Every structure is written in structure tokens, then in C-alpha cells.
């Protein structure tokens with residue numbers, strides 16, 4: 568079966584995608600600089616799948632390393648490019664780190680692909696490119712106008728989408744699939760891989776599970792005075808395993824049934840918005856564990872509400888994110904217990 572290069576393949580979404588690809592029979596090579604992940608993730612993948620993916624410890628901004636990788640694995644049929652930094656706050660404090668990592672890695676990967684005759688790329692983008700959609704654009708579909716990014720992180724996603732479009736315009740052999748993720752959460756049902764946040768989690772779900780297990784005293788809910796039914800922000804929380812499966816569908820589509828459009832864009836979400844308080848209450852209900860929380864002021868830069876219209880991915884990719892939220896939240900809880908050595 569075809570070989571796929573997965574950049575950032577030991578990361579959170581990357582590792583779940585590697586599992587789904589391998590379970591569908593793809594040969595996988597991972598390249599990762601381990602800046603925000605651990606090589607032990609490979610053991611988790613191996614325990615789930617039964618074989619270890621090929622692993623290259625390198626930085627995607629390093630052209631000679633990428634050149635050597637493509638020369639060594641000369642049968643790569645497509646690339647899924649996850650490798651990027653993703654902490655919004657950090658990107659505000661260290662913008663150059665984000666522009667270097669996130670922009671240079673895509674440029675380098677595209678150059679290496681071109682040099683080695685690889686023409687298919689799937690790119691990890693984000694719903695952050697939409698900013699706060701107007702009421703008329705909610706749920707948001709792929710044709711909604713993009714808005715000026717509110718962080719360097721968000722800007723790198725927009726710049727990268729533009730780089731892909733410009734390169735596709737110049738290079739008619741290139742096929743690209745841009746996947747705009749909504750809010751990925753949860754962990755593999757085996758609890759052998761999951762999210763490993765560095766330090767104090769910035770994202771909601773890891774903060775909830777760490778509070779539930781007693782690592783954090785209480786969750787701060789950022790704002791209850793938004794124009795939403797319960798006053799807290801609304802997002803489209805998508806199960807990371809469902810998200811991973813969408814990547815397999817995107818790869819299949821590029822390799823077999825060449826899309827007419829050189830660059831295709833898909834929203835990957837469930838199509839349903841949930842509020843912060845709904846997430847916290849549902850988590851407490853399904854796990855039976857209390858999560859102490861306090862309502863505090865709004866978080867700067869937060870978007871009030873955004874959820875996906877995912878019809879295009881449903882129809883064109885034949886994919887749907889349909890794992891019930893209760894099951895997703897349980898998977899996150901099982902994973903938190905596993906990494907803290909607590910019996911579930």
C-alpha cells in the first residue's frame with residue numbers, strides 16, 4: 568500500500584492519524600522534531616497497531632534533513648503536514664518562533680516534495696481563519712469570508728493556506744487538501760495515545776481533566792456574559808479519532824479519485840456547537856467526578872461562538888464526526904487517569 572509521510576506524527580492529532588492510516592494498511596513515515604511530543608508515543612502507536620511506524624527525528628525546517636528523508640523513502644505518495652507550534656498565547660509572546668516554525672516548515676516540505684516528485688499534500692489548518700463569523704455565516708461553511716487573524720498562530724495558518732494556493736497556481740502537478748479543524752478533543756479508546764499538554768493547559772478539555780484528577784484546584788470559565796444561551800462561549804468539539812479518520816479519507820481521495828480542484832478546503836467539525844458550561848456539566852455527569860469551577864472574566868481574544876457546517880466533508884469525503892460527546896469526554900477522562908497512573 569502507499570506510503571504516507573506524516574510530519575508532526577508524534578503529536579496529538581498526528582499520532583491518532585498515524586494509527587488510522589496504519590490500520591487502513593498505509594505505510595507511514597513520521598518526521599518530528601519532538602519539540603512538543605515524546606518518542607514514547609511510538610510505543611503507544613505500536614501497541615495499538617501491532618507494528619512500529621518508521622520514525623525520523625528531524626526538523627521540517629531543515630532542508631538537508633528533509634531532502635535526505637525523501638531520498639531514503641523514495642516511494643512517498645503523499646504528505647500530511649501537521650508539524651507546527653500551536654499555543655496561541657505563546658505565539659503572541661514569540662511571534663518569530665511561530666513564523667519560523669510554521670511558515671518555514673511548510674515551505675521546506677513543499678520544496679522537498681517538488682524536488683522529489685511528490686504531488687499530494689494534506690494541510691492542518693484551523694477554524695481560527697474565520698475569526699468570529701457573523702450570524703448569517705453561522706454555522707460557518709468553507710465559503711465564509713476569512714478575517715484578519717487575532718494571533719501570530721492564526722496568521723501562520725492563513726499565510727500557509729495562501730502559500731499552498733500560490734504554489735498550486737504555479738505548479739499544476741500539486742494537489743492539496745486544506746483541512747480546517749474545529750476543536751479537537753478526547754483520546755484513543757485504548758488510552759494508549761492522547762493529548763500531552765506541556766505545563767498548564769491552555770485548552771479547555773485538558774484543563775477540565777486535570778482539575779477532575781486534582782492537579783488543578785479549579786477550572787476558570789472565561790466569561791458568562793456572552794450572547795449565547797448560557798452566556799459561555801460556544802465551540803464545535805470534534806473527537807480526535809473522528810478527525811484522524813477524515814485525514815485517511817482526504818488521502819484516499821487525493822491518491823485515487825483525483826479531485827478536479829487542485830486545492831480543496833474542508834471544514835472538519837461535528838456541525839453542533841456546545842458551550843463551555845455544557846462541556847463541564849456533561850463531563851461531570853458522565854464521569855461522576857466533580858470539577859470545581861469559577862466563572863471569571865472573558866479571555867482576551869476569545870471568539871464568542873463558532874461551529875461548523877461540515878456538509879462538504881460529509882458529502883465529498885463521505886465522512887462524518889458522529890461519536891457522541893459523552894463517549895468523547897469519557898475517552899479524555901480515561902486518558903488522564905492512565906497518564907497519572909490512576910486505575911479507571
Ligand code: UD1
Pocket residue numbers: 653654655693694695750769770771772774786787788789790800801802843866869870873
Ligand atoms: C483556539 C482556536 C483554535 C486553535 C486553538 C489552539 C478559535 C476559534 N479557535 O481554540 O483554532 O487551534 O486555539 O489552542 O480561534 N476555556 C475556559 N477555561 C479554560 C480554557 C478554555 O473557559 O481554562 C474556554 C475558552 O474561553 C473557549 C473554550 O473554552 O471558549 C475553548 O477554548 P480552547 O480549548 O482554548 O480553544 P479555542 O480558544 O476555541
